[in-house]
Amino acid sequence: MSGKKSSIASAKPGARVAVVIPVYNHAATITDVVHQTKELGYPVFVVDDGSTDDTPQKIKEILGIHVITHKANKGKGAAILSGFAAACRVADWVITIDADGQHYPQDARKLVDSLPDGARTLVVGKRLYAAGEHVPWTSRFGRKFSNFWVWASGGPVLSDSQSGMRIYPLPEAMNLGVKARRFQFEVEILVKAKRKGIPVTEVPVRVNYRPGGARVSHFRPFVDFLRNSFTFSRLIFARIFTRR
Numbered sequence: 001m002s003g004k005k006s007s008i009a010s011a012k013p014g015a016r017v018a019v020v021i022p023v024y025n026h027a028a029t030i031t032d033v034v035h036q037t038k039e040l041g042y043p044v045f046v047v048d049d050g051s052t053d054d055t056p057q058k059i060k061e062i063l064g065i066h067v068i069t070h071k072a073n074k075g076k077g078a079a080i081l082s083g084f085a086a087a088c089r090v091a092d093w094v095i096t097i098d099a100d101g102q103h104y105p106q107d108a109r110k111l112v113d114s115l116p117d118g119a120r121t122l123v124v125g126k127r128l129y130a131a132g133e134h135v136p137w138t139s140r141f142g143r144k145f146s147n148f149w150v151w152a153s154g155g156p157v158l159s160d161s162q163s164g165m166r167i168y169p170l171p172e173a174m175n176l177g178v179k180a181r182r183f184q185f186e187v188e189i190l191v192k193a194k195r196k197g198i199p200v201t202e203v204p205v206r207v208n209y210r211p212g213g214a215r216v217s218h219f220r221p222f223v224d225f226l227r228n229s230f231t232f233s234r235l236i237f238a239r240i241f242t243r244r
Helices: 030-038 055-060 076-087 105-113 137-152 185-195 221-242
Strands: 017-023 044-049 066-070 093-096 122-128 166-169 200-206
Touching: 017 030, 017 076, 017 105, 030 044, 030 055, 030 105, 044 055, 044 076, 055 066, 066 076, 076 093, 076 185, 093 105, 105 122, 105 166, 105 200, 122 185, 137 185, 137 221, 185 200, 185 221
Parallel strands: 017 044, 017 093, 044 066, 122 200
Antiparallel strands: 093 166, 122 166
């Protein structure tokens, strides 16, 4: 890790919070995302998941953050878990924020403020689309597809099970036995949390899908559809035959 250690701040008294930003080839957006995230006042852990563009250099130029590097691309889930492992030394809660610029980092305070006293809750930032906003069809379809199968797999009923802005309780989130290591990590962990009795709630957050912007998505409709289908099939099989 690099960078100096930042002080732990919190919008909720007593909550030790850190932020994890998984990044893979987001050189155009990572600097702005990290600088806006730093304004929250929490320790920031940036996990470079084997980027092959200028992302590593961009990250090195940012002071006051912790950097974790995967030499090869392992997947978003693997990056999040690496961030959890590092952040658990200083925090009991981890906010995740995507590196592609679709989130407004300041909205993370809404997630922190929503935490109920004394409860270990996983909170998902429900993305609200503005009227007439350009939203990729893959995002609209993927959200509905994922919402249904998360529920069918024994997970919570959500309106945005694919949102990357979340707050996770640590160490609980690290010990759920999630097997997926790519995008599917984020849906599997919702199912596993529900099965383990961890409440899962949603809080509205904004989303930036401005056309012509710098946002880059690594979502591949066909490949990720197959991976999602395999993950949900595995979860449903476990629900029916092993009760896990």
